[in-house]
Amino acid sequence: MTHDTNMLGEYLRARRELVTPASVGLPRLGVRRVPGLRREEVALLAGISTDYYLRLEQGRDRNPSVQVLESLARVLQLDDAGTAYLLGLGSDRPRRRRRRPRKEAVPAGIRGLLDSLAQPAFLEGRCFDVLAANPLATALSPRLVAGRNRLRDVFLDPAERSLYPAWEEATAGLVAGFRQSVGTDTDDPRFIELVGELSLASDRFRRLWARHDVRSREGASVTLDHPQVGALTLNREKLVVSGSAGLVLVVYHADRGGENAEKLGLLSSYQAAPVTEAPANRTARPTHDDQRRKPAPR
Incomplete structure (x- = not known):
């Protein structure tokens, strides 16, 4: 699971499936094959072409503008945390090789x-x-x-x-x-x-x-x-x-x-x-022991 995965597309797809047509003012007509919004509906509401939105979901365009991402965040009804996450996914970052496990020390x-x-x-x-x-x-x-x-x-x-x-x-x-x-x-x-x-x-x-x-x-x-x-x-x-x-x-x-x-x-x-x-270089998996503290003697 690395930066080569299509994180932006996965996020867009997951979030649009959670938005109902009624919540964005669209009539629910006929049988829908998707639980949330269709791709073309997201594109229409965000003011972009269906083809461009499809490229975003498929990972063929991974660097949309901030304006496009903010429009998509509005359509997908993201809060501040979700919007910040979406903007982070759309930023241009150099790929990095997998690193060694982090050492998290207690100050x-x-x-x-x-x-x-x-x-x-x-x-x-x-x-x-x-x-x-x-x-x-x-x-x-x-x-x-x-x-x-x-x-x-x-x-x-x-x-x-x-x-x-x-x-x-x-x-x-x-x-x-x-x-x-x-x-x-x-x-x-x-x-x-x-x-x-x-x-x-x-x-x-x-x-x-x-x-x-x-x-x-x-x-x-x-x-x-x-x-x-x-x-x-x-x-x-x-x-x-x-x-x-x-x-x-x-x-x-x-x-x-x-x-x-x-x-x-x-x-x-x-x-x-x-x-x-914890040790500074923890690699062992925690044991499932019962370390409950007992009451102090009265």
């Missing part, structure tokens, strides 16, 4: 910050590998430890899936954020490994990946069904680490003075441990 300042935070927090790599986590994050989920991968756990680990009452919504957001994080850098061996494994192991991942949804990695409210404290609603912030190649610090916190803050306080009484950190 010393972030390691110290994790150790000092009184909220659950972990450091996430470009492919959603957990690079470091503090003890309260591990109390939130035993899978939040260095060496694990968020995509693999949420899709393939039943215990992690059970944490999310709205699992389908959570997985949709996770995959869309993953696509935005990787962008056009699809020759990354880590990316190739993950997409290949999850496409074979998870029907849900395969369907979501085919949609080509894109979403910025940003904060949101998340509700967990925690085995120790029950329903727990937290604010999840995603903070880009300056000077890094796509590292994100994820921090969970509760609104002050409420039931969720009390429950988070209960989790903080679990056994503390030093910040866990």
Whole structure:
């Protein structure tokens, strides 16, 4: 899966299949062979020729103008993240040879910050590998430890899936954020490994990946069904680490003075441990052990 693939055409085709004729003011007449818009309808609404749009989808023209891409984004009803992704796919980039696996290291300042935070927090790599986590994050989920991968756990680990009452919504957001994080850098061996494994192991991942949804990695409210404290609603912030190649610090916190803050306080009484950190050159696949922290003796 390299830059030689027709990423622009695949994205255009996937997105037009999700746009209904009624949503763009077209009458639905007769039997339609496609679930969304036809190619000629997209071309008409974008103000370009059908032949030119066909060349874009087939990968015979990979460098359309910004104006054309913005018109297509409007027709395909893309949000800001989707539009930025489309513009990136249409930019003229030199081809690069496949590189060695990335080495994602934990900055010393972030390691110290994790150790000092009184909220659950972990450091996430470009492919959603957990690079470091503090003890309260591990109390939130035993899978939040260095060496694990968020995509693999949420899709393939039943215990992690059970944490999310709205699992389908959570997985949709996770995959869309993953696509935005990787962008056009699809020759990354880590990316190739993950997409290949999850496409074979998870029907849900395969369907979501085919949609080509894109979403910025940003904060949101998340509700967990925690085995120790029950329903727990937290604010999840995603903070880009300056000077890094796509590292994100994820921090969970509760609104002050409420039931969720009390429950988070209960989790903080679990056994503390030093910040866990992945090796700088991680190549081994995470093991599926149960690393749940036990309550400290009273």
